[in-house]
Amino acid sequence: MKMKKTMQKPVLAIGPFHPLQEEMEFFQLTVDGETVTDIDARISYNHRGIEGISETLQFDQVPFLVSRVCGICSASHPLAYVQAVEDIVGIEPPERALYVRTIINELERIHSHLLWVGLGGHFIGYDTVFMWAWKYREPVLDLLEEITGNRNNYGNVRVGGCREDIPDEAVPKIFKELDLLEPKIEMLTKAVLDDPIIHARLKGVGVLSREDAVAYAVAGPTARGSGIAIDVRRDDPYAAYGDLDWNVISQPEGDVFAKAVVRLLECMESVKMIRESLNKLPKGPVAVEVKEIPPGEGCGRAEAPRGETFHYVRSDGGNRPVRHKIRAPSYVNVPSFRASCIGQHIADVTLTLAAVDPCYSCTERLAVIDSHNNITHNYDTLLQMSREKTARIQKEIGAPQLKLEDL
């Protein structure tokens, strides 16, 4: 009961919620000394009621709404939605559209994973990794802009195909950018895999066991990092994934290091997939006309960078969905913190939370309550602790720090 009392006080005092910041999420940790004993997450500070709004829109307007569920996953959500509607109608889009969808989704995965790698570096005090990963991410966003007109919120899928085709003159440019990008990702991967500090800092931290991963029903790299090799792209193939030659990456350890390895190697697989898709890109139209949506219900799934995105749509034969359920992967990945954070050292918490890749801003809303001393740490002190731990390990190992020239 005493603990509860101390927990209630700082919620008011910290005030980390700012209405201008995107994606409010609040984690409250209870610690004993330097060990986390409990974690409580509060969400929905900025609930936008997208499922409710979707029921008021026409079927062809919804893709533009759901691409705004998340800016980073703005290709996966509309894709999962249109696949759910196509499931109801029972149509298959033209083959070229399937390849265009694949290319856009894999470009999205690369830019999202690079964003995460950069942030991971930032959290442990490797700001060089942060700057370089984000630098390599830029050309990927430029490619997406060239194809769809936007760096994010592409709005490129519609029921029955795609809205915009990949222009022929863009194809050699994509090849060229991929050729430049591939060695950079290889170097980043090598830098992470070979660096003794990163090994010491990330291995055994924030372990999510296979059993916990099943119990919390996690998805995406969070599951694959715990040895559960699931991937909707392979298991329930959509777009052109069934025709491509690629591998599902998984690691058995379940720690932060395993998740980092999964994401970096997945970037390489994505590069491979885009190349193959461009080589196989069939000719023809990118959309078929869909006039009526019959009554019925459908499920659509897409593998977003963070895991399986699940959309359920029900139609009564009118021009609006009567129910549209959206499950983003973070919805199942975030509660798994209860399994991976409790018992951890407090300096590892930011990193453990970040390893799931929930959202940058999520981790900023962190408050720590020490049940003995009633000290409240904020995000800055936690980040500081995380970096100090890295520096300590560096000193102990005596290894040189990652140099700019290595990259």
Place this chain on the structure above:
Amino acid sequence: MKQEELKNRLSEIKDKLIGIEETTERRMHLLCEAENAHAVNKFLFENLALRFAIITGIDSDDCFEILYHYSNDESGCVVTIKAFIRDRENPAIESITPLIPGAEWIEREIHDLFGINFVNHPNLRRLILADDWPEGVYPLRKACPFNDVQGRL
């Protein structure tokens, strides 16, 4: 688990179901009454080891439907348990959170948005709605005053 094997094993819970629908090869619906939903969930999660995906709540006029979506990752099939809650006055269904910790949030969310009571849920606090949201107003029910679509257009 192969899809054939899954279909064969469903006979073990035949008495709990009121129907099986297959819309396509990779989409399957198991229909049951609310009181049997927990047993069917337990069978799918523990005996068949399917992966829990999410729950959808639907207000369909004469009843509430609770849809438990599972994924059979070996065959790529989405298996959906469709449970009907016939009592519209006091809608209740047994919670699956003690069985699957990953269902905690979504059950709290459906409790908020549809007013469905998840019996035996360990922590049925509000998740989506604000603390000062009025009691007894459920935003995703069709009769909710905020859902007057025609009025808004």
